[in-house]
Amino acid sequence: MGNFLVWVVWLAAAFACLGSGVAVVSVTNPFYSALALIGNLGSLAVLFLLLSAEFVAAAQVLVYAGAVAVMFLFVIAYLGGQADAPWAGGSSWQRWAAVIAASALLLEIVMVIGLKAGGRLSDEADVRESFGSPAEIGRFFLTDQLLAFEITSIVLLVAAIGGVILGAHSRAGGVPREEGAGERTLPERAPSVPATSVGAGVPER
Amino acid sequence: MRGPDTTWYLAVSAILFAIGTLGVLLRRSPLIVLLSLEIMLNSGNLALITFARQGGNLDGQIFALAVMAVAASEVVVGLGLIVAMARRRLALDVDKLTTLRG
Numbered sequence: 259m260g261n262f263l264v265w266v267v268w269l270a271a272a273f274a275c276l277g278s279g280v281a282v283v284s285v286t287n288p289f290y291s292a293l294a295l296i297g298n299l300g301s302l303a304v305l306f307l308l309l310s311a312e313f314v315a316a317a318q319v320l321v322y323a324g325a326v327a328v329m330f331l332f333v334i335a336y337l338g339g340q341a342d343a344p345w346a347g348g349s350s351w352q353r354w355a356a357v358i359a360a361s362a363l364l365l366e367i368v369m370v371i372g373l374k375a376g377g378r379l380s381d382e383a384d385v386r387e388s389f390g391s392p393a394e395i396g397r398f399f400l401t402d403q404l405l406a407f408e409i410t411s412i413v414l415l416v417a418a419i420g421g422v423i424l425g426a427h428s429r430a431g432g433v434p435r436e437e438g439a440g441e442r443t444l445p446e447r448a449p450s451v452p453a454t455s456v457g458a459g460v461p462e463r
Numbered sequence: 464m465r466g467p468d469t470t471w472y473l474a475v476s477a478i479l480f481a482i483g484t485l486g487v488l489l490r491r492s493p494l495i496v497l498l499s500l501e502i503m504l505n506s507g508n509l510a511l512i513t514f515a516r517q518g519g520n521l522d523g524q525i526f527a528l529a530v531m532a533v534a535a536s537e538v539v540v541g542l543g544l545i546v547a548m549a550r551r552r553l554a555l556d557v558d559k560l561t562t563l564r565g
Contacts, residue, residue: 264466272475279479279502283486288494295498302505305472309516311524314508314531321531326501326538333542334494337549356488364481371473379469383519390515390524403525410532417536424543 268308274301292330299323311390472513479506491556493548497541504534 486499515523
């Protein structure tokens with residue numbers, strides 16, 4: 259009975275995952291695409307739970323469905339979300355090349371996994387009850403994987419600085435570096451420009 | 464045997480990766496390209512966690528968390544670029560963005 263329940267949950271999560279993935283790629287309205295991505299991430303979190311990765315599943319819901327998807331939705335709302343048909347534009351050979359490249363990649367992944375690990379995939383290791391729990395992950399992060407932990411923090415810091423710089427660039431309207439100098443010369447330049455144009459224009463007429 | 468074994472999870476991961484690749488190659492809006500990239504990163508995460516469970520080793524889950532942080536950073540920078548492009552009234556079409564000049 260327990261096995262049956264696991265299969266039912268797995269099938270529901272897997273089909274929801276693949277279906278929402280197809281929806282993200284094929285829906286024309288970007289707003290619905292982002293909503294389908296939330297469904298995709300949620301069903302992936304269910305799959306993570308089935309693989310006894312509780313902390314990663316929680317982080318997935320918090321980080322992706324909480325932060326990343328909301329950021330996507332805000333940007334789409336800000337930009338107005340122009341509809342963009344998935345098959346519109348571009349030449350037809352580009353579309354066929356995209357489909358062929360994606361299916362070739364799928365075939366390569368299946369071949370490599372099947373050839374390299376085909377015989378050993380069915381025997382899973384027996385894991386203890388606390389495998390993947392927050393306590394275990396935290397202990398692992400602060401002992402064996404401390405370097406990865408610190409590098410992750412540096413990556414996040416650099417990304418935050420990059421986001422701030424990109425936002426400042428776009429707010430200054432293309433000339434961000436001369437912003438301080440421009441503010442100083444602006445009162446001098448503003449009256450001088452009409453003065454020269456008037457002075458050049460009046461004697462001619 | 465309890466539930467589906469590793470092969471099934473890996474099949475889902477591979478198909479999801481192919482779907483994400485298709486989205487990156489096919490769509491023109493940079494927003495949808497970023498969303499498809501998220502799908503690709505997440506399918507990689509699923510494969511990592513599947514192998515972590517199969518090997519009984521927590522390293523895969525740690526790597527998946529690191530991938531999650533990198534994906535969040537990538538979204539921040541990518542969305543910042545898209546907003547900057549929209550403010551300069553550039554076309555949000557990856558086929559038309561052929562130069563790096565602002």
